Amino acid sequence: MEKRVVYTAATIAAVACVVAVIVIRKRSKGIKWGKVKEMFKEIESKCALPIERLKQIASAMETEMHAGLASDGGSKLKMLLSYVDRLPTGGEEGLFYALDLGGTNFRVLRVQLGGKEGGVVRQEYQEVSIPPHLMVGSSHDLFDFIAEALSSFVASEGEEYKVPEGKQRELGFTFSFPVKQLSLSSGTLIKWTKGFCIEETVGEDVVAELTKAMERQGLDMKVTALVNDTVGTLVGGRYEDGDVMAGVILGTGSNAAYVERASSIPKWHDELPKSGEMVINMEWGNFKSPLLPVTEFDEALDFESLNPGEQIYEKLISGMYLGEVVRRVLLKISEEFPIFGDIVPPKLESPFILRTPQMSGIHHDSSPDLKVVAKKLKETLGIHNTSIKTRKFVVDVCDMVAKRAARLAAAGIYAIIKKIGRDTLSDDKQRTVIAIDGGLFEHYTAFSDCLERTLRELLGEEVANSVVIKHANDGSGIGAALIAASHSN
Missing domain, CATH: 3.30.420.40 (ATPase, nucleotide binding domain)
Structure with a gap:
């Protein structure tokens, strides 16, 4: 009886080995790049943001801005009085x-x-x-x-x-x-x-x-x-340039603040300030709309996060999440096709192992053989001996995720410009300056370049010439001191 049990267990193990070998051989027959690209194109189409859709997203955000200014709790955007x-x-x-x-x-x-x-x-x-x-x-x-x-x-x-x-x-x-x-x-x-x-x-x-x-x-x-650090960024920027009208954080997290007419804030019940202005902290990370290009990867990430259902816009555009979205896309594709070898790399299954700085390094690799990509894949994910075709594909995935984020961030900035009435040409051709701080904007050049190009698309060339994006380094620190100085007794 005992021999029969041992024999049965051995048989099962042998069958399992045979099945594993068959699976590996099947995966080893070669990568069907046509099928890989087909799958990628399907994902890419869900991330696509043509200019008309971006304008619709900006209009939806502007509507939420009005609602948040009208009453507390009137919108997903808190529109906090600073x-x-x-x-x-x-x-x-x-x-x-x-x-x-x-x-x-x-x-x-x-x-x-x-x-x-x-x-x-x-x-x-x-x-x-x-x-x-x-x-x-x-x-x-x-x-x-x-x-x-x-x-x-x-x-x-x-x-x-x-x-x-x-x-x-x-x-x-x-x-x-x-x-x-x-x-x-x-x-x-x-x-x-x-x-x-x-x-x-x-x-x-x-x-x-x-x-x-x-x-x-x-x-x-x-x-x-x-x-708030976003308000500090705006104020620090205004000290350097009197035409700064908004401050944006694009780093690990994301938020925006802007200068609003006090008369356009229905929930402000006190006497209007002498300046006639008030800085509003939007808390724009919590913006949510059916128009946002949320994929299965974003839904899974959100479900597994510490705050499911919240900060949806932030999860699409901020540095905390971009590398993780790339990892999830690569994992899904590598489960279907052997782009990284016969087995799915174990490290690729670890959440948040691919951070946005590594993603940026991959995306910015301009060497002929993409040696930086090979190095990052080896060091971060334990993936060795990748082909040039595989490396180019990884760059394409990074480009897709970064481009979606940058275009969405541009739509948010466009919503602010529309809300304050600076989206059309004025007689005096007044400048509108947006001060931006945060490591994502500062260090991820492909992201920041795409953001600026997209904003020009949204505004049109003539208006875009009067809108300036400025990097405002260390706004949150010096901005607080400047606010103390502006309101000093």
Whole structure:
């Protein structure tokens, strides 16, 4: 009886081996590139964004912008009031500080402004890592740690930074977590993200928490402004160029802020600001529409994410997700055809193993034999000995995903330009400048070039000549200091 069981198990193992060999031989017969391209074309058609569809997407976003300005909860776009109603003119003078808390590190900055003639006279900063235990500890301990770093930064100053008697130091606080803003200098935390989990801070005013911690440190400093990093990008850009009307983040995540007429904000019930303007934080990552080219790969990624059903637009255009979409496409195709050899590479089955910087390196390879592509596939995915045809195909997949993202981002910018009435030629031919920050825009040249070309298509050549895209480096830091300066007492 025992021999029969052993014999049966051995037989099953042998049959399994034979089946495996047959499958491998079948896959080894060669890649049917015609069939591969056919499958790719089908996926590509679902990602396609002809100009008319982009205009429809922009119109849908503009409609949502109106709804979000009319009432809280009226749209997927939150259209948050930033309470920034005075933008820098270039004439700001004095010493101002910024605290930029956006993740596991934070920066403290000191900015000396010299007015119209001097501009930014001096800018210094220090970066501090937050110990992991403070990210899940108590609110008291976290803000004490931050205030201590601020106090140490101030204590290291020389005589040239001495503050006049009776004057407080003023700080712009960039806090890149979901906040319900209550005024320019107050806002309650909705939820932590990015690995932080301190329940007692949720629902509390983060400016009040920081202020109490600074008082415990004996630091005489006032938080003049609480800002989002996108608003900071807009303000930093406006300081350099008075025609900046919007700030956009295209990095790991994505968002946009723009200058709106205060009279066009029905949900603003207070007295209109003297400037007649208000910066709006769109939170555009949450835009959703049946017009968006969502594929099976995007649906699966969204379903498996930490926030299914949310941030759909961001999942199509931001650096956090582009490499992952490429991986999913390559996995699906390699399961059907042996483009990477007789078996599916095990690493290709690992979520988020292919990051957008690696995707960018593959996409930008201009060598005749695509040796960078070969190197990236080997180092990142453990794929060896690829043919030139396979490498070219991988580049094509990267191009498809990046192009879709860039064209969608251009449609979002076009929606803002339409909303503020800058999509037609004016008599004075006024410039409209869009300040963009973020590693995706800065480092992924194929993405940024495609975005700019698409925006020109959407605007038409004549109007496009009056619209300028500018890279605004480090807007979130210096922008907070500038907002503090603009709203200084």
